[in-house]
Amino acid sequence: MKIAIYPGTFDPITNGHIDVIERSSLIFDKVVVAVLEKSNNKKLVFDNKERLDLVNQSIADFTNVHAEVFDELLIKYAKFKDASIIIRGLRAISDFEYEFQMALMNRSLDSNISTVFLMPHQKYIHISSSLVKEVIALGGDISTYVPKHVQLLLEKKYS
Ligand code: COA
Numbered sequence: 151m152k153i154a155i156y157p158g159t160f161d162p163i164t165n166g167h168i169d170v171i172e173r174s175s176l177i178f179d180k181v182v183v184a185v186l187e188k189s190n191n192k193k194l195v196f197d198n199k200e201r202l203d204l205v206n207q208s209i210a211d212f213t214n215v216h217a218e219v220f221d222e223l224l225i226k227y228a229k230f231k232d233a234s235i236i237i238r239g240l241r242a243i244s245d246f247e248y249e250f251q252m253a254l255m256n257r258s259l260d261s262n263i264s265t266v267f268l269m270p271h272q273k274y275i276h277i278s279s280s281l282v283k284e285v286i287a288l289g290g291d292i293s294t295y296v297p298k299h300v301q302l303l304l305e306k307k308y309s
Pocket of ligand 1: 159165222223224255270280
């Protein structure tokens with residue numbers, strides 16, 4: 151059984167993430183969306199429960215996907231989940247250097263776990279969670295970029 155982990159901050163999940171999750175669910179037997187409990191680099195708008203709830207609502211249609219919060223070294227968590235694959239989305243060349251470093255670090259920590267990069271649909275390659283938050287904070291329309299339940303919670307946060 152091929153188990154894959156899709157880790158991220160998901161603050162909040164966007165249609166770009168969901169696109170990657172859908173592609174992964176067609177390739178792997180089981181996909182675990184792993185929501186990082188806290189980020190050292192990012193000030194988060196949504197707490198753990200909110201981010202997990204938004205992910206859970208977004209993956210309800212995928213029978214082989216489930217989500218959890220994790221708070222440890224990714225490679226340790228992947229091993230604990232019996233996963234041999236880490237999935238990361240690649241949107242543009244600007245993602246490459248950071249992703250390349252993380253993939254090589256993870257591989258040097260455990261060579262049995264490989265990183266697989268998937269490209270979301272081109273209509274999502276310019277979006278990120280921060281940009282979506284910035285647009286809504288300034289009154290812009292984000293309905294193309296996030297599912298309705300995410301949009302509603304964002305509207306509540308920024309009203
Ligand atoms: N569509 C839209 N946006 C996407 C996307 C997609 N398909 N893929 C990534 N993004 C965006 C995210 O929205 C996010 O935007 P933001 O910076 O504006 O919030 C950005 O790209 C990157 O975020 P994400 O994919 O969530 O990754 P991350 O860099 O926040 O998290 C972890 C990276 C969780 C994988 C990493 O920090 C980790 O493994 N942490 C655990 C500790 C560890 O093991 N550290 C050592 C790693 S070598």
